[in-house]
Amino acid sequence: MTDQVDLYKKIAGEKAVEYIEDGMVLGLGSGSTVYWTLKKLGGLIEQGLNIKGIPSSLRTEGWAKYFNVPLTDFSDVQVLDLAIDGADEIDPNFNLTKGGGGSLVREKMVNFHAKKVIIIADQSKMVDELGKFPLPVEVLQFGWQVTAQKIADLGAKPVLRERDGCFFVSNNDNYILDCEFNSIPDPEKLHHSLKQLLGVVETGLFVNMTDMVILAGAKGVKVINKTNQI
Numbered sequence: 001m002t003d004q005v006d007l008y009k010k011i012a013g014e015k016a017v018e019y020i021e022d023g024m025v026l027g028l029g030s031g032s033t034v035y036w037t038l039k040k041l042g043g044l045i046e047q048g049l050n051i052k053g054i055p056s057s058l059r060t061e062g063w064a065k066y067f068n069v070p071l072t073d074f075s076d077v078q079v080l081d082l083a084i085d086g087a088d089e090i091d092p093n094f095n096l097t098k099g100g101g102g103s104l105v106r107e108k109m110v111n112f113h114a115k116k117v118i119i120i121a122d123q124s125k126m127v128d129e130l131g132k133f134p135l136p137v138e139v140l141q142f143g144w145q146v147t148a149q150k151i152a153d154l155g156a157k158p159v160l161r162e163r164d165g166c167f168f169v170s171n172n173d174n175y176i177l178d179c180e181f182n183s184i185p186d187p188e189k190l191h192h193s194l195k196q197l198l199g200v201v202e203t204g205l206f207v208n209m210t211d212m213v214i215l216a217g218a219k220g221v222k223v224i225n226k227t228n229q230i
């Protein structure tokens with residue numbers, strides 16, 4: 001990652017806090033862009049802002065605790081006011097590929113139960129069509145080989161994710177298959193086809209779940225609402 005991309009992530013991440021209001025219950029997304037939101041949010045909390053958040057990964061939980069962001073969970077709250085999250089790819093209809101960091105299941109739950117979802121990213125994440133970024137699919141460890149074969153039958157090249165020479169295990173104790181489809185012309189259809197496969201826990205396709213995108217790039221920061229998409 002370049003310093004420039006890092007800077008854009010910081011700009012987008014910090015911009016998102018402008019949409020946080022006192023008393024809100026927040027969905028705290030995952031990834032390096034969300035880190036900047038949490039850091040900025042920590043500063044506002046120190047000045048008296050009263051919010052609580054549900055983290056979408058153990059990593060986010062750690063950062064939130066570090067920045068003194070009060071946390072809650074679904075035993076306490078059923079509906080969130082606002083979720084702020086990153087993405088790996090965003091298409092012109094605001095469909096997303098997510099899960100590059102392996103947090104897609106918890107992210108999807110948090111975003112699904114939020115009244116409003118804001119996606120923050122650097123400009124490079126905006127694409128004409130999803131698919132260049134290999135689609136993360138969370139699968140049960142048991143029988144992952146046969147699940148991978150079924151995904152391959154749908155036209156993908158699935159690769160079991162590894163980290164530091166070991167198989168990557170998600171926060172839910174599952175594996176992740178990074179599935180190269182190259183092009184995903186109909187994200188909703190593909191999501192449903194994948195979900196029908198036994199062994200698939202969830203896909204990284206987030207269809208129709210985003211209300212606003214905050215993009216930062218060389219020309220500054222752009223806020224795009226679902227209603228005035230590019």
Ligand SMILES: O=C[C@H](O)[C@H](O)[C@H](O)COP(=O)(O)O
Nearest residue numbers: 031032033086099100101103
């Ligand atoms: O599982 C990870 C998430 O979907 C992230 O939100 C996504 O990978 C974007 O991450 P970053 O902000 O680090 O580019």
